Amino acid sequence: MSTTTPFSQATDAAHAELLGRARRFTASQTWDLDHRFPLVLDRASGAEVWDAAGRRYVDFTSCSGAAPLGAGHRPVLDRIGAELARSGGILPGPLSTLRVELAERLAALFPVAERSVFFRTGSCATTAAVRLARVHTGASTVLTSGYHGWHDWHLQDRTPMGPPDRDPQTHDFHYDLGLLDELAAAHGPVAGVIVTPEVNFFPHAYARALEEATRRHGALLIIDEVMTGFRYATGGYHTAAGLSPDLITLSKGLANGTALSAVSGRAQVMAAVEDTYLGNTYQREITPFAAALATLDALADGTALARASAVGDRLIHGLNEVFARHSVPAWAFAHPTMFDVVFADSGLGHAFFQQMWSRGFLMQYGGRFMPSAATRDEDVEAAVATADSALAAALEETDTSHCDGDLLTAAVRFAGERFVTTPATVERWFDGADRQ
Ligand SMILES: Cc1ncc(COP(=O)(O)O)c(C=O)c1O
Numbered sequence: 001m002s003t004t005t006p007f008s009q010a011t012d013a014a015h016a017e018l019l020g021r022a023r024r025f026t027a028s029q030t031w032d033l034d035h036r037f038p039l040v041l042d043r044a045s046g047a048e049v050w051d052a053a054g055r056r057y058v059d060f061t062s063c064s065g066a067a068p069l070g071a072g073h074r075p076v077l078d079r080i081g082a083e084l085a086r087s088g089g090i091l092p093g094p095l096s097t098l099r100v101e102l103a104e105r106l107a108a109l110f111p112v113a114e115r116s117v118f119f120r121t122g123s124c125a126t127t128a129a130v131r132l133a134r135v136h137t138g139a140s141t142v143l144t145s146g147y148h149g150w151h152d153w154h155l156q157d158r159t160p161m162g163p164p165d166r167d168p169q170t171h172d173f174h175y176d177l178g179l180l181d182e183l184a185a186a187h188g189p190v191a192g193v194i195v196t197p198e199v200n201f202f203p204h205a206y207a208r209a210l211e212e213a214t215r216r217h218g219a220l221l222i223i224d225e226v227m228t229g230f231r232y233a234t235g236g237y238h239t240a241a242g243l244s245p246d247l248i249t250l251s252k253g254l255a256n257g258t259a260l261s262a263v264s265g266r267a268q269v270m271a272a273v274e275d276t277y278l279g280n281t282y283q284r285e286i287t288p289f290a291a292a293l294a295t296l297d298a299l300a301d302g303t304a305l306a307r308a309s310a311v312g313d314r315l316i317h318g319l320n321e322v323f324a325r326h327s328v329p330a331w332a333f334a335h336p337t338m339f340d341v342v343f344a345d346s347g348l349g350h351a352f353f354q355q356m357w358s359r360g361f362l363m364q365y366g367g368r369f370m371p372s373a374a375t376r377d378e379d380v381e382a383a384v385a386t387a388d389s390a391l392a393a394a395l396e397e398t399d400t401s402h403c404d405g406d407l408l409t410a411a412v413r414f415a416g417e418r419f420v421t422t423p424a425t426v427e428r429w430f431d432g433a434d435r436q
Contacts, residue, residue: 062371
């Protein structure tokens with residue numbers, strides 16, 4: 001069963017024309033089209049989304065994690081509207097009643113968040129956290145693993161990308177604790193270690209070993225919770241894993257789709273704001289703070305996260321049943337609110353997800369499932385039913401004869417491609433990850 005709205009040639013032609021304009025004036029072939037979908041999207045509601053031709057899709061990513069309550073969550077929109085009408089929307093100074101209120105709310109939610117400063121994007125927050133660590137410690141070297149956005153300091157060890165003068169004082173240890181020790185010895189003193197938790201691959205014990213290594217090298221620990229802060233667990237990943245970071249970065253989910261990010265941390269470290277400059281004009285804008293306060297209200301009793309978790313559980317089980325029925329070595333696994341799907345044959349994985357999105361379920365291979373609380377049961381069941389025919393079609397068009405079908409090998413490859421870790425690190429830690 002497909003949930004895609006049947007479309008006429010006329011609407012398809014109109015969409016193609018719009019796509020042509022997008023290509024001409026704004027779309028990146030690599031990042032907007034090849035890495036995503038050849039679609040111009042128009043509007044969304046909950047987990048439903050429509051393209052410019054009026055075709056309907058289901059989004060299992062919460063808009064790339066940004067909207068855990070689903071797009072257009074009514075209480076968030078209402079609060080934005082009310083605060084816009086009340087406040088005028090923008091103030092001449094950076095301190096507003098709502099900003100103070102939000103910083104207090106974060107302090108109550110995350111014990112580490114004694115103080116917070118705000119930005120618009122996750123990239124700004126991680127860059128600011130790195131700056132604060134450097135200013136606080138007086139050291140320049142930063143060790144990093146995982147994705148933290150697009151800013152220059154972090155293009156360090158990525159593929160041949162970015163300017164030739166990438167930050168020479170940032171070193172990627174690829175989640176490899178042995179490499180972290182080597183880099184610290186070679187380039188120390190280390191200001192900070194900043195890591196994005198890869199929750200489906202590395203267990204809490206890994207995170208605690210990382211914290212221990214960070215302390216051993218006298219560095220600050222920064223947990224990049226842009227993805228996990230409001231999705232992994234109430235209180236974020238670091239609370240669930242029993243970590244005591246010095247700084248955390250937050251963004252996705254903080255304001256349910258409105259651009260807002262934060263660096264929060266221990267007051268002593270955050271005091272470094274006095275010795276550097278992190279000013280940004282749009283701290284004056286009210287909408288993000290209004291959205292954040294309404295979002296935190298909606299997340300407060302845990303039912304939204306529990307709903308997203310139930311959706312994830314059902315998808316994980318449904319997809320794994322489909323994979324088993326077709327005897328395809330593929331796995332949906334781990335944390336239900338942010339789970340991964342790994343195919344032993346990545347070519348088949350790509351073909352499967354292409355079949356899925358063309359049937360109305362917007363996902364791509366290597367992307368992470370992050371269902372929103374707004375996902376409807378019938379859309380989950382439709383996705384599982386569609387997975388069956390999508391996989392049959394993908395099998396028809398893919399030669400899988402060379403594939404050995406081993407999960408660990410597939411996971412090593414997947415992790416290497418997605419978050420640039422070393423095979424030895426996945427082999428060492430993957431079995432202990434919290435794969436329920
Ligand atoms: C862990 C993490 N850090 C930082 C970022 C960058 O956030 P933004 O795209 O808002 O700049 C992302 C975005 O996906 C992320 O997942």
